[in-house]
Amino acid sequence: MIAHKDPMHILLADDDEDDRAFFSEAIMELKMDNKLTLFTNGNGLMDYLVLPDIKLPHILFLDLNMPGKTGIECLKEIRANTRFKDVSVAIYSTSSSEKDIEDTFIEGANIYIKKPNDFSALKKVIKEVINMNWQFHTSGLNIETFFFSI
Amino acid sequence: MKFLKLFKNSQVFKLALGVAILVVCYFGSKFFSQMQKLTSTLELIAKSNDTQLELEKLLSIINSYDYSLRNYIITNDESYLQNRFLNRGIIEEGIKKLKVLTVNDPLRKKDILTLEKLINYRFKLFRETLIAAKSNNVDQLGLKLKLKRSNDYTEMMKLFVYKVINSERLKAKFQNSNHQFELQDSLMTAFLLIILSLLILLLSFNKTNIDIEALKEANDKLKLLNESFNTAEKTAGFGHWMVNLETNTYTFSDNLYRLMGVEPNAFEPNLENTIKYFHPDDLEYVTKVHRESLINHQSTSIVFRFLTATNEVRYIMGVGSFTKDGNGDLIKIGVNYDITNQYKKTLELEENNKELKYINTELESFNNIVSHDLQEPLRKIQMFISRLEEKEFDVLSQQGRDYFSKVRVAANRMQTLLIDLVNYSRTVKGDKVFVETDLNKMITETLIDLSINVEEKNAVIQIGKLPTIKAIPFQIKQLFINLVSNSLNYSQETQIPKISITSEIITEEEASEYKIINKEDYYKIVVADNGIGFKQEYAEKIFLLFKRLETDPKYSGTGLGLAICSRIVDNHNGFIWAKSQPNEGAKFSIFLPKVDMV
Amino acid sequence: MKLNYNYDGNIACRTILQDQLEKLNISYQLLDLGQIEISDNISEESFDELQTSLKRFAIHIIDNPKAQLIQKIKDAIIEIVYNKDKFPNTTISQYLSDKLNYRYGYITNVFSEYTYTSIENFIIIQKIERAKKLIIEEKLSLTEISYELNYSSVAYLSTQFKKVTGLTPSMFKRVIDKRRKLSNTE
Numbered sequence: 001m002i003a004h005k006d007p008m009h010i011l012l013a014d015d016d017e018d019d020r021a022f023f024s025e026a027i028m029e030l031k032m033d034n035k036l037t038l039f040t041n042g043n044g045l046m047d048y049l050v051l052p053d054i055k056l057p058h059i060l061f062l063d064l065n066m067p068g069k070t071g072i073e074c075l076k077e078i079r080a081n082t083r084f085k086d087v088s089v090a091i092y093s094t095s096s097s098e099k100d101i102e103d104t105f106i107e108g109a110n111i112y113i114k115k116p117n118d119f120s121a122l123k124k125v126i127k128e129v130i131n132m133n134w135q136f137h138t139s140g141l142n143i144e145t146f147f148f149s150i
Numbered sequence: 151m152k153f154l155k156l157f158k159n160s161q162v163f164k165l166a167l168g169v170a171i172l173v174v175c176y177f178g179s180k181f182f183s184q185m186q187k188l189t190s191t192l193e194l195i196a197k198s199n200d201t202q203l204e205l206e207k208l209l210s211i212i213n214s215y216d217y218s219l220r221n222y223i224i225t226n227d228e229s230y231l232q233n234r235f236l237n238r239g240i241i242e243e244g245i246k247k248l249k250v251l252t253v254n255d256p257l258r259k260k261d262i263l264t265l266e267k268l269i270n271y272r273f274k275l276f277r278e279t280l281i282a283a284k285s286n287n288v289d290q291l292g293l294k295l296k297l298k299r300s301n302d303y304t305e306m307m308k309l310f311v312y313k314v315i316n317s318e319r320l321k322a323k324f325q326n327s328n329h330q331f332e333l334q335d336s337l338m339t340a341f342l343l344i345i346l347s348l349l350i351l352l353l354s355f356n357k358t359n360i361d362i363e364a365l366k367e368a369n370d371k372l373k374l375l376n377e378s379f380n381t382a383e384k385t386a387g388f389g390h391w392m393v394n395l396e397t398n399t400y401t402f403s404d405n406l407y408r409l410m411g412v413e414p415n416a417f418e419p420n421l422e423n424t425i426k427y428f429h430p431d432d433l434e435y436v437t438k439v440h441r442e443s444l445i446n447h448q449s450t451s452i453v454f455r456f457l458t459a460t461n462e463v464r465y466i467m468g469v470g471s472f473t474k475d476g477n478g479d480l481i482k483i484g485v486n487y488d489i490t491n492q493y494k495k496t497l498e499l500e501e502n503n504k505e506l507k508y509i510n511t512e513l514e515s516f517n518n519i520v521s522h523d524l525q526e527p528l529r530k531i532q533m534f535i536s537r538l539e540e541k542e543f544d545v546l547s548q549q550g551r552d553y554f555s556k557v558r559v560a561a562n563r564m565q566t567l568l569i570d571l572v573n574y575s576r577t578v579k580g581d582k583v584f585v586e587t588d589l590n591k592m593i594t595e596t597l598i599d600l601s602i603n604v605e606e607k608n609a610v611i612q613i614g615k616l617p618t619i620k621a622i623p624f625q626i627k628q629l630f631i632n633l634v635s636n637s638l639n640y641s642q643e644t645q646i647p648k649i650s651i652t653s654e655i656i657t658e659e660e661a662s663e664y665k666i667i668n669k670e671d672y673y674k675i676v677v678a679d680n681g682i683g684f685k686q687e688y689a690e691k692i693f694l695l696f697k698r699l700e701t702d703p704k705y706s707g708t709g710l711g712l713a714i715c716s717r718i719v720d721n722h723n724g725f726i727w728a729k730s731q732p733n734e735g736a737k738f739s740i741f742l743p744k745v746d747m748v
Numbered sequence: 749m750k751l752n753y754n755y756d757g758n759i760a761c762r763t764i765l766q767d768q769l770e771k772l773n774i775s776y777q778l779l780d781l782g783q784i785e786i787s788d789n790i791s792e793e794s795f796d797e798l799q800t801s802l803k804r805f806a807i808h809i810i811d812n813p814k815a816q817l818i819q820k821i822k823d824a825i826i827e828i829v830y831n832k833d834k835f836p837n838t839t840i841s842q843y844l845s846d847k848l849n850y851r852y853g854y855i856t857n858v859f860s861e862y863t864y865t866s867i868e869n870f871i872i873i874q875k876i877e878r879a880k881k882l883i884i885e886e887k888l889s890l891t892e893i894s895y896e897l898n899y900s901s902v903a904y905l906s907t908q909f910k911k912v913t914g915l916t917p918s919m920f921k922r923v924i925d926k927r928r929k930l931s932n933t934e
Contacts, residue, residue, distance in 0.1 A: 117533060598906055
């Protein structure tokens with residue numbers, strides 16, 4: 001069994017300032033041992049990820065509608081690279097259309113989150129996502145079939 | 151079939167006519183031969199009579215000679231003898247005549263020859279008697295002997311002549327009776343001939359009459375057809391033309407002239423005269439297609455414009471094809487159809503379509519605005535509300551807290567409204583793909599989606615076996631979601647909500663109400679609950695947009711849910727109706743056609 | 749060329765353990781899942797060596813007794829989820845406390861503390877995990893799968909599937925199929 005000694009490393013790429021603020025506040029209030037890195041767009045995120053000596057994140061939250069590289073483009077690039085095969089990708093979007101959900105899962109996303117309209121709901125969602133992700137990484141579950149839509 | 155019969159009739163008639171003519175010919179020839187035979191018989195009779203006459207003449211001459219001689223002998227008057235040479239000449243002539251008359255009768259000829267000898271001998275006797283009488287020494291005894299001999303001889307000659315005459319009379323009599331018989335025969339033949347000729351004449355007349363009648367009728371029909379064709383062309387706005395490829399002559403129908411804006415037969419029908427009525431922009435193309443077709447004999451189909459005599463533009467659909475006429479000449483027949491109205495309508499339709507497409511894109515962007523752009527700031531508002539509520543609620547005054555709660559409720563309500571609006575607009579949009587849809591699966595998915603609400607209300611859901619239909623799956627799911635949500639929303643606080651979704655048999659009453667001719671053509675799905683219900687008089691109103699019956703804020707509705715249901719059922723060519731009484735639950739019946747009627 | 753494969757984590761793990769232990773000449777005996785017995789007089793040196801070599805395969809030697817208990821709980825749950833016959837007639841709590849010889853309250857407390865989830869939730873996750881495998885294998889219908897996993901109805905399985913994954917079983921299947929198609933065409 002993997003000892004959960006290292007802090008959970010979380011990335012978020014979202015062009016919306018408020019949403020980034022809500023997200024980091026939620027993570028902070030959850031008081032879990034997490035490390036959050038924020039990106040304001042897809043290009044910045046991808047530039048960071050390709051750096052050779054970074055520590056890979058456990059979960060990557062991706063907004064779909066971003067200027068420059070969109071969330072789905074980032075997702076495709078990430079899934080095309082085996083280096084990131086153990087990184088869980090969570091789509092973090094305002095859209096709740098089934099098509100968006102299906103499309104992103106097909107492209108290799110593991111988690112789909114519709115941005116909640118209530119802060120406590122956001123906290124709950126993030127907590128559940130982190131927990132579920134944790135289960136997948138600690139209980140021998142198949143990450144290939146890891147889907148979690150909330 | 152009729153034609154074949156007619157053809158056969160005329161064949162039979164020809165045959166009959168032929169036979170009749172043959173029969174007439176036969177009788178005619180027979181009549182002719184009978185007449186000829188009759189003539190020869192008559193001739194024979196005449197000859198026989200002549201012979202008799204001549205013979206009797208001869209006999210009388212001899213007699214008169216005899217008398218003259220006797221008179222001389224008695225009287226010795228020389229004057230009695232003055233005619234003797236003349237008499238002799240007459241006899242010669244008579245013999246000659248007899249010879250001619252009996253030339254065809256060998257037996258009679260022999261008789262005449264015998265008679266001639268007898269006469270000659272008689273005259274010898276006359277001469278001897280005369281000599282004897284004249285001599286001066288009349289030997290009275292010798293003379294008497296001579297006279298006696300002469301007398302006997304005359305008697306004998308008489309007998310011979312009578313015998314000949316008798317036989318000649320017998321012959322004539324026989325010929326005569328023969329003649330009678332032949333005459334009767336000929337009469338019969340002539341009568342038959344006349345009857346037959348009359349018959350043929352009558353038959354021919356009748357036939358001709360009938361033929362003329364038929365011809366007249368056909369002519370009338372043709373005239374009528376032509377007239378109705380002309381009228382039809384006029385009414386339907388098409389005209390036709392023909393060109394004989396061998397003679398290069400054109401024929402135009404009346405209405406073709408009218409299509410060009412001129413009176414029928416206003417000009418000689420040919421290509422050159424028509425040219426000025428073609429729209430200048432189309433002329434080259436039209437004549438090129440026409441001329442090429444005259445060479446390769448391929449059918450043509452073109453759309454062009456006539457510029458009529460009154461400078462009006464007419465859109466014409468022209469089709470041409472090749473065939474052979476009665477003389478085996480190759481002809482091209484063309485039909486020109488005035489499609490101006492259709493063309494203009496199509497243009498109008500295209501214009502409308504463009505506008506519709508534009509409206510659709512507008513609607514689409516409106517949808518995007520509602521579903522994303524409008525929801526975004528609203529979500530932020532809600533987020534900030536929740537942040538404030540969590541952190542700053544306590545520092546607000548009681549009134550401030552009330553206001554704040556109202557802000558939250560209003561924001562939430564706006565959110566549901568936006569979601570419903572998106573759902574409603576999704577049912578209006580065009581992309582309706584009908585596929586085999588298992589309603590059991592749809593209801594399962596619905597209940598999964600609504601599981602939180604169902605659990606919250608502790609509702610009991612009962613599902614019957616549902617059919618598989620051709621439908622738009624997401625809309626059917628939306629329909630169930632809305633109906634079940636509706637039942638959950640309007641449940642009675644005092645009872646556990648019970649909702650059943652079942653497939654039922656259509657009743658006679660419903661069939662007549664909805665003019666369902668065959669009950670087998672529709673499925674009936676019933677969603678029933680034990681909620682607060684409503685007055686039956688509102689049963690139709692509840693399906694209208696933004697129509698809400700309950701104003702109590704605890705029943706949260708947007709007035710869109712059932713309107714969406716109505717639209718969805720409409721999209722599937724079905725009906726939905728509600729039956730309810732206050733506090734007795736509501737029953738929603740959905741009728742969906744079994745066969746895809748789209 | 750892309751190949752699809754399935755595997756049995758337990759067998760893989762045991763094989764790796766056997767290989768590594770034999771390589772280091774350590775005598776051993778395989779016990780229940782997640783447990784082996786080695787001779788006590790093993791040198792510290794070779795123990796470290798074993799630990800490092802196993803780490804490469806993400807196999808960790810657990811020296812914490814609570815962690816050991818958690819592993820035992822997980823193994824017990826996986827055993828009943830993957831083997832219908834072993835599914836207890838009694839309640840799960842009874843079964844676990846009997847099997848592990850602890851009070852159930854203690855077991856759940858320890859489990860939640862270390863795994864950030866409840867035993868109940870863990871069972872659901874494991875059952876859905878197995879359901880996913882069975883759906884992908886396509887050998888069983890959804891009804892048969894719900895029976896195999898001791899669900900009272902397909903609807904219940906579907907509801908739970910949706911709760912855990914956010915997807916309906918049919919959408920899950922569709923996504924998997926489309927993913928495979930996508931990776932095969934690349």
